[in-house]
Amino acid sequence: MKPISVFWLSFQYGIFGIADMFTMVGLLEFFYKEAPSGMKSLSTSFAPLSLSFGTFLSTVFVNIINAVTKSATPSRKGWLEGLTLNDSKLNLFYWFLAILSCLNFANYLFWASWYKHKDNNSIESEMETKASNGSLFATQIDDT
Numbered sequence: 001m002k003p004i005s006v007f008w009l010s011f012q013y014g015i016f017g018i019a020d021m022f023t024m025v026g027l028l029e030f031f032y033k034e035a036p037s038g039m040k041s042l043s044t045s046f047a048p049l050s051l052s053f054g055t056f057l058s059t060v061f062v063n064i065i066n067a068v069t070k071s072a073t074p075s076r077k078g079w080l081e082g083l084t085l086n087d088s089k090l091n092l093f094y095w096f097l098a099i100l101s102c103l104n105f106a107n108y109l110f111w112a113s114w115y116k117h118k119d120n121n122s123i124e125s126e127m128e129t130k131a132s133n134g135s136l137f138a139t140q141i142d143d144t
Contacts, residue, residue, distance in 0.1 A: 003084040024051060034118055061100075065093060 027047035035043035066078035069089070082088035 003086050
């Protein structure tokens with residue numbers, strides 16, 4: 001059997017790259033709109049931080065999956081240890097990722113049901129309050 005080329009993975013990397021791009025835009029918009037005005041720059045820095053944390057966790061998952069499957073399978077080879085794609089058990093690894101994605105989606109739905117968005121009126125009133133506080137501070141400085 002002729003080995004499968006590693007270039008077949010390029011489609012998956014392209015899809016994941018596009019997904020990361022859309023995720024990053026959504027995260028930045030969420031952190032910018034929902035954070036208090038004094039924490040907008042800090043909260044927008046959480047978007048690339050969460051992406052880097054996810055990349056680190058994916059490396060940890062690959063190492064854990066290889067260690068567990070190496071000890072659990074009769075052949076004593078991990079799912080991702082083959083020299084070619086034909087020797088690996090990528091199909092089982094992708095099933096694991098699909099199940100993990102479903103669990104992550106259920107986790108998201110749970111926390112999203114508890115979350116209450118800021119409405120535009122509260123954002124405008126917050127801006128007006130800050131503007132009035134700033135003008136009061138300016139008049140206090142002028143009086144001294």
